[in-house]
Amino acid sequence: MKKRFFRAVVCWAAALVILLLYALICTETGVGIPCLFYLITEWQCPGCGISRACLALLHLDFRGALQHHALIFVILIYAGWTLSDATIRYIRHGVWLLQLRPVVLNLCFLILFVGYGILRNIL
Numbered sequence: 001m002k003k004r005f006f007r008a009v010v011c012w013a014a015a016l017v018i019l020l021l022y023a024l025i026c027t028e029t030g031v032g033i034p035c036l037f038y039l040i041t042e043w044q045c046p047g048c049g050i051s052r053a054c055l056a057l058l059h060l061d062f063r064g065a066l067q068h069h070a071l072i073f074v075i076l077i078y079a080g081w082t083l084s085d086a087t088i089r090y091i092r093h094g095v096w097l098l099q100l101r102p103v104v105l106n107l108c109f110l111i112l113f114v115g116y117g118i119l120r121n122i123l
Contacts, residue, residue, distance in 0.1 A: 033051065044121060045117055048117075
């Protein structure tokens, strides 16, 4: 169990370093990963603005984060809950596993996320 805990810490540290390097590159160059859906359709996908919102949060610009993506705090809470649950399962059982339960919560999040993506293009 100690080995799995150490591996989980190393994986999370590596992911954090990669994300911070990406944020640094985006901040310094102004260039990020383009949205292929937007390039093809000129409509914003449900995820458009999440990178900009996260960069705004790194600068403690909460209003800017909400302007880039209105669901950023819901997304971060949901992702944090899901990934921490998977990490705890790995430490306890030795398998990285994203739990599909509770299904109702996952469906509600999916409907909210896709619904937001549709509404932001209509309004």
